Amino acid sequence: MVSASFDYTVVVWTTNSIAAKSTLYGHEAAVNVAAFSPDGSQLATAGDDGLILLWDMAEVLADPDSAEPHILSGHKRQGCRSFLRDRWQYACIGKLGRVYRRLAAR
Numbered sequence: 001m002v003s004a005s006f007d008y009t010v011v012v013w014t015t016n017s018i019a020a021k022s023t024l025y026g027h028e029a030a031v032n033v034a035a036f037s038p039d040g041s042q043l044a045t046a047g048d049d050g051l052i053l054l055w056d057m058a059e060v061l062a063d064p065d066s067a068e069p070h071i072l073s074g075h076k077r078q079g080c081r082s083f084l085r086d087r088w089q090y091a092c093i094g095k096l097g098r099v100y101r102r103l104a105a106r
Contacts, residue, residue: 002043004031010045012060022064026053026071045069 001013010031012022029049036043036057043055053069060067 002034002036004034004045004047006030008047008049010034010043010055012043012064022060022067024053024055024060024064024067024069026069027051 001015001018003011003013005011008025008027008029008031010024010027011020012024013019014021024045027045027047027049028051029047031045031047033047034043034045041057043057043060044052045055046052052072054072055067055069
């Protein structure tokens with residue numbers, strides 16, 4: 001389970017005890033959305049900083065302090081408000097409902 005926050009962080013939670021397992025840092029503004037790939041191997045996060053960060057969950061779970069996301073930029077004006085998932089692609093949906101970019105998460 002994952003939560004996005006206004007404090008610029010993303011928290012990965014355990015589902016059996018509902019305890020924070022990893023806190024991910026990398027955004028420079030509020031994080032609005034987080035979505036796992038269908039197989040759970042990738043985590044995409046996006047927010048008001050105009051960045052989409054793609055996290056490798058194996059790295060996050062092994063050592064969250066050294067996990068480095070793949071950074072995608074280019075959404076500076078609208079930010080990302082949600083993702084649509086279809087197999088290995090994410091569509092970033094802005095606050096005005098525009099699709100900004102399709103991303104291959106693999």
